[in-house]
Amino acid sequence: MQVDADPFPEMHMTVLAQSPLPDAILEMAPEDRIRRIREIKAELGARLLILGHHYQREEIIQFADERGDSLKLSRKVAEHPEAEAIVFCGVHFMAESADILAAPHQRVILPDLNAGCSMADMAGTHQVEACWEYLTSRFGDKFLPVTYINSTAAIKNLVGRAGGSVCTSTNCPKVLEWALQQGKTVLFLPDQHLGRNTAHSMGIPLSEMAVWNPWKEGGGLTDDQVRSARLLLWMGHCSVHMRFTMKQVDHLRKTCPGIRIVVHGECNFDVVQASDAWGSTEKIMKVVREAPPGTHFGIGTEINLVSRLAKENPDKKIEMLDPIVCVCSTMYRIDPPHLLWVLENLLAGKVVNEIVVPGDVQEGALLALNRMLSFA
Secondary structure: OOOOOOOOOOOOOOOOOOOOOOHHHHOOOHHHHHHHHHHHHHHHHHHEEEEEEOOOOHHHHOOOOEEEOHHHHHHHHHOOOOOOEEEEEOOHHHHHHHHHHOOOOOEEEOOOOOOOOHHHHOOOHHHHHHHHHHHHHHHOOOEEEEEEOOOOHHHHHHHHHOOOEEEOOOOHHHHHHHHHHOOOEEEEEOOHHHHHHHHHHOOOOHHHEEEEOOOOHHHHOOHHHHHHOOEEEEOOOOOOHHHOOHHHHHHHHHHOOOOEEEEEOOOOHHHHHHOOEEEOHHHHHHHHHHOOOOOEEEEEOOHHHHHHHHHHOOOOEEEEOOOOOOOOOOHHHOOHHHHHHHHHHHHOOOOOOEOOOOHHHHHHHHHHHHHHHHHO
């Protein structure tokens, strides 16, 4: 297929701060914004691909050409070579992964640059570099890093250059099995809970895991604790999934006999152990869809996905594990005004909010991502 080298003529650069939206867009009636977004989509046609993460609100997901988790959506880029502009309705690290995996002619756009990820931010580049330097200089070549896909491109680059791999919540067991077969201690980051839950499900006892606290000297661990660990778990977490508690589980078990508790692998260990099923976003969706009619579910993950599952499975009763709304506040920054703003600019031949991962960072990150893809 013949594709122009630069279909959108604006120079390639990552915007460092979110620009304020024009008053004309902010003051539009919601129905007018919806109509205008659909008009621009129709005009741009196959040149435009809108990706919507499962945690996006309905006002956004209705415009998605593809929807899924971060890995599934990043893969969709390669399946649409005709798309010149990829508007990723998710958070920053997802758009970075899409840019790394995209073809040279494809431009990846994040509607709101403030849509970050608190978990990814818990593993800063300098912190991970300092940790790796400490471990390798003090204990030698006995460590292998594995990073959850919910991490920055810079962290993926460090992991790839050190011989490690990215993982998703779906293929985490396969990646950990590969890493442990190398005969090394795994440094798992940034989410300690996914690492702990997955490793425990593989038969690794909690006594062989230690938590690395990046705010303390030596991770807050003694040399003996480091030497005896099969996994060093970075002290990071998801603010949404940490809201789910044993108190909530016990309450639903007591008040709703027969309820099935299904939670994400980013939840804490006790909640996962008390659940009937746990896993990735796609796993949660699969469990719900395959359950017989009448099944009552208490689900521990982001509210937009839970609400969508309830709407799409009317033959089942589906409710949140936490009675208080658990919204991912950074995902929620992607809204119709920001989406319309980037689309209006595309229609005018201008790319705003482009996410560009520098070449030197892409190199190691691509190594880590490709290792991950081999396990998927």
